[in-house]
Amino acid sequence: MKWLLVIVMVSATVLSDLLQSYEMKQAGEQSVTARGLARLLQTIVRKRLLILAILGNAVSFFTFMALVQNEPLSFAVPASAASFVLETLLAKFLLHEKIGARRASGTLLVLAGVILVSG
Amino acid sequence: MNKSATLKTWFVLLLFLACKAGGNSAMALGMKQVPEKMSMDPTLYLHAMLNPFVAMGIVALILALLTRMALLSMADLSFVLPVTAVGYVFAVVIGKMFLHETVTPQRWLGTMLIFGGALLVGTTSRNTTE
Numbered sequence: 001m002k003w004l005l006v007i008v009m010v011s012a013t014v015l016s017d018l019l020q021s022y023e024m025k026q027a028g029e030q031s032v033t034a035r036g037l038a039r040l041l042q043t044i045v046r047k048r049l050l051i052l053a054i055l056g057n058a059v060s061f062f063t064f065m066a067l068v069q070n071e072p073l074s075f076a077v078p079a080s081a082a083s084f085v086l087e088t089l090l091a092k093f094l095l096h097e098k099i100g101a102r103r104a105s106g107t108l109l110v111l112a113g114v115i116l117v118s119g
Numbered sequence: 120m121n122k123s124a125t126l127k128t129w130f131v132l133l134l135f136l137a138c139k140a141g142g143n144s145a146m147a148l149g150m151k152q153v154p155e156k157m158s159m160d161p162t163l164y165l166h167a168m169l170n171p172f173v174a175m176g177i178v179a180l181i182l183a184l185l186t187r188m189a190l191l192s193m194a195d196l197s198f199v200l201p202v203t204a205v206g207y208v209f210a211v212v213i214g215k216m217f218l219h220e221t222v223t224p225q226r227w228l229g230t231m232l233i234f235g236g237a238l239l240v241g242t243t244s245r246n247t248t249e
Binding site for chain 1: 124130131134182184185186187188189191192193195196197198199200201204207211225226228229230231232233234235236237238239240241242243244247248
């Protein structure tokens with residue numbers, strides 16, 4: 001059961017982040033003033049993929065909650081960090097982001113850190 | 120790279136981290152005051168939202184979601200993911216300073232790795248798809 005929850009949580013996180021990144025880049029640079037955030041909310045309502053992304057976020061949040069109810073945090077947090085690697089790879093191949101040696105090594109250092117912090 | 124755009128990105132990143140840390144802390148504090156144990160019953164969650172700390176936490180977490188989306192409009196996903204992990208460092212430092220938690224050497228090492236990794240990613244070009 002716990003691995004099913006991990007798979008659902010990681011898949012929902014990956015899907016949500018990829019959709020958000022794709023749609024937000026399309027929408028152009030946003031501002032974080034009160035007016036900017038109100039405009040961002042209007043953008044979300046208009047774009048079906050962003051609504052799907054937020055649903056994915058909710059699924060990921062509730063599966064994480066279910067996971068920590070039954071498993072220790074020291075398992076749940078590193079398991080959720082698996083989405084890090086998957087998302088970085090998919091960002092390269094699907095979103096065509098350029099991931100050089102510096103970014104890749106920094107990401108791996110962060111991943112190792114997250115695993116140690118939650119261990 | 121445009122200096123003011125870079126400064127704006129770092130400002131939005133700090134705002135996201137502040138909303139996230141504030142939201143999580145308020146939620147944790149509020150949920151400890153809610154007497155009922157959460158289950159699948161949605162009315163329990165609605166009742167929990169009446170607690171002012173839980174309500175403040177929800178508002179801050181919604182703001183965190185929106186600022187992260189704004190951040191994704193300015194920077195690559197592969198940039199945002201590692202730099203926002205600095206939130207883990209904040210959690211350890213807040214835990215040590217304000218809640219007087221014991222931080223093991225392993226957690227300090229992990230914290231330093233996250234900080235170093237985020238710093239390394241932070242020096243790369245934030246948007247490579249422009």
